Amino acid sequence: MRPYTVALTGGIGSGKSTVAQGFAELGAGVIDTDAIAHELTTPQGPAIAPILAAFGPMILSAEGWLDRACLRRIVFADPEARRRLEAILHPMIERVMLERLQSLNADYVLLVIPLLFETGQERHADRVLVVDVPETIQVARVMARSGLSAEEVQRIIAVQLPRHERIARAHDLIDNSGAPQDLEPQIQRLHAQYLRLAGA
Template sequence: MAELPTQAPPPRPYAVALTGGIGSGKSAVADLFAELGVTVIDADAISHALTAPGGAALAPINAAFGAEVLCANTGLNRPLLRERVFADPAARRRLEAILHPMIRERMQAALAADQGPYALLAIPLLVETGQTGLADRVLVVDAPEALRIARVGRRSGLAPAAVRRIIASQATRAERLAAADDVIDNAGDRAALRPQVAALHARYLDLAGAHR
């Protein structure tokens, strides 16, 4: 019997991947794009859903790390697991092997379902996980390290040394900039972000129109 011809998957909507190191201001930039009507598909939000009570990632995390990393009320004991994976690179890789494929699958499904002219994929570890191919364009939010450390300290109360350890576990500033098609400079305040986001939004609408 002759084989049936395979159908190519439908083309996905135009996608821009948003990334940046901790404290760079990714969330502020994503919020400004959302105010302009852009769909933001947030990897962190998906991760939280996967690890909330009843989340699909809890069973494999339990099997890999033990019941002590789970909580009845919150699903995942985030502080305990964070401490463990930052102290043990092998543990971090085990966690990433569980979460990243699940997050990627849900991001791709959300992107395929999006009806807007383009979507923003907010992926903090885009460069570290080699996922630049998920999008048509990479947007990096950039800020000096000292400013990022200060921002994280004000936001979360972490000591500078703790923030530096997190920064050291991420891609370097140079690596992110090398992967960027576009860069937003977030060395200033939120008001300085708006014109940059507006200009990029106009550019992405043009690119998305040509993509169709």
């Protein structure tokens, strides 16, 4: 039987990893699908061969590592290419996530899934937590973090579920538009709530 499960999602640059880390420090189990995606796309990872077959050798560096910037340029310029990549990666990521969920020993588990609603994976969770920030903050944070241009960040935001829809489909909301210390009381309150729900 799987543990009580909360799906954590939010737009790019909303601070999902920071929030997940806060819950982990309080004892929650955390499974991060971005981390799984990175594992699957290391040089020996099972996703490399099908990605190479779909997109050609230009998506690999000389050392055999996935050139994420190159692949990102391809898939955000071409919706069909993006669908092709998602068809390879998403089922693999989901399978690993569910295997880990079954074997994780924790009072409750957070599944960090950036494209939660877009992939229909909210069905794996008892509850949905959305980390929310205004779009202007998303753009500024992603530009500072990854060196992408505003236009590139906007293209990524455009393929994600609109902010108002994400909020409407959330059970719980964390506002991450303020200072880092503003997160802690929100995480503490929800952690206590999830422990109660898991116990019930």
